[in-house]
Amino acid sequence: MTPHSARAALDAARGVFAASDRYTAPELWHSAQGVLQGVIGRPELTGQALVTEVRQLGLINLADAHALVALAAWADRSTGLAENEAERILVREAWMALEHAIPEAPIAGFASAPAGTPPTSAPHQTWAPGGAAYGHASAQTGAPAAPPPFIGDAGDADRSVKPRRRWLWPAVGAVVLLAALGGAGTWWFTTGQPERELAEAISAYQRGSREVARTAFARLAMEHPDDARPLIYIGRITREDGDLARARTFLTNAVRLAPESAVAARELASIMLADGQPEIARRFYVRALQLDPGDRIAQGFLGCALVRLGRFDEALRWIQRAGPGEWQQCLASMPAPLGMPTPYPMSPPR
Structure with a gap:
């Protein structure tokens, strides 16, 4: 199949996936399978074997392969429509995998997203426990924190x-x-x-x-x-x-x-810090420490979030309270005399 005809097949599938509230799981997989078979010219392959072949050819990454096999497995066990949020997310991730499989495919997403289906990769998702939104974080300068x-x-x-x-x-x-x-x-x-x-x-x-x-x-x-x-x-x-x-x-x-999980809150905070959203990260680190006041990792990286927010006095107190750890590297970003030297040896970057 030429790149042009492969994109035509993808365009045909787009209409099916865009109306996933009207197409059943087997119909969605049949449409996806047709695209994959056409891309590699192997109409005899189906199911996981087809996805594996596409993956081995380097047309999709591992996460894409997971999403497509998930769609195939859902189609094997269900003949109905996507009935819950998890199934709608599954459909969207499978669609993104199909886009990746087509060389130079236009990244257009669904022609019209199914109602109630949220984006899965919004760069500034700001959900907070209890359903409250913090609002968009202000743009940050410099590389994201490790x-x-x-x-x-x-x-x-x-x-x-x-x-x-x-x-x-x-x-x-x-x-x-x-x-x-x-x-x-x-x-x-x-x-x-x-x-x-x-x-x-x-x-x-x-x-x-x-x-x-x-x-x-x-x-x-x-x-x-x-x-x-x-x-x-x-x-x-x-x-x-x-x-x-x-x-x-x-x-x-x-x-x-x-x-009530301190670890879950701390790990979500780490995503926000790495994504350049230190205020949201700060709030989740605080939440983690409310649940587990002795969490040194949350203490230390709360200090890093505060450094990025320019709240250096608070940052220094939290980093010192946490003691030795990778978070001490954040002290290098603080103005003298608050930053270096530190009472603890700096850990080498990994």
């Missing part, structure tokens, strides 16, 4: 998080939907198996087996949509990949599910 670290042990998964609203689950990766969904209505704490699986996923993350961990966390997020802990780790991994918009989606959902 994302804060994440303590990757089982304790930091925040076991205080309790199951919340079962209807809210994000559209997450490919293998999440390849796993059998039996028992999805079971509460997280009725069996020890999910806890063991979570611990194994955390262990894989600590070992550096990121894709193994991502797969495990994604499956857990799908099977236990009322638990925020897998989403926190998926958001962390996605942030490390540099995809701040998608990481923000995962972590926003985690905070909604578990507004």
Whole structure:
């Protein structure tokens, strides 16, 4: 298929995806599958094998592949329309993946977005716990602050998080939907198996087996949509990949599910700080410290957010309270005599 005809196929699919409130899951996947088959000239390939081939040819990235397999899996188990926010997000992410698969495809998005479907990559999303909006942050100068670290042990998964609203689950990766969904209505704490699986996923993350961990966390997020802990780790991994918009989606959902989780609030704050929104980051760091006053990471990077806001006296107090850590590098941005020297040795950049 030539680039021109491939774009024509994408344009035809655009009409279907734009009206996803009228087309069923199988119809949406049939349309997407036709585009992918045409792009690589392999009409005999279907389902996951088709997505894998497109991925291996380098036409889409791993996140795109996840989104497309998620669409195919949804079509396998449902013959209906997108009925909830998670399914609408799934449709939008699959559409973005199709756009990426077409060389030089115009980034036009849907011809008309389905009603009630929010953008998944707004650069200044300002949702706050409780539904309040903070408003747009003022533009910041300079490079975004380095994302804060994440303590990757089982304790930091925040076991205080309790199951919340079962209807809210994000559209997450490919293998999440390849796993059998039996028992999805079971509460997280009725069996020890999910806890063991979570611990194994955390262990894989600590070992550096990121894709193994991502797969495990994604499956857990799908099977236990009322638990925020897998989403926190998926958001962390996605942030490390540099995809701040998608990481923000995962972590926003985690905070909604578990507004009492200090770790979820702190991780969402780190996204905002990395995205050049220090005021919103400050508020989420404060929220994290209200929930866990002893969180040194939140203390230190609250100081960094305050540095970026020009509130240097407050920043110095928080950074000193946190003690040694990567956040001390923010002192270099402070005016003398508040900045250097510091009572603690500066940690080398990673």
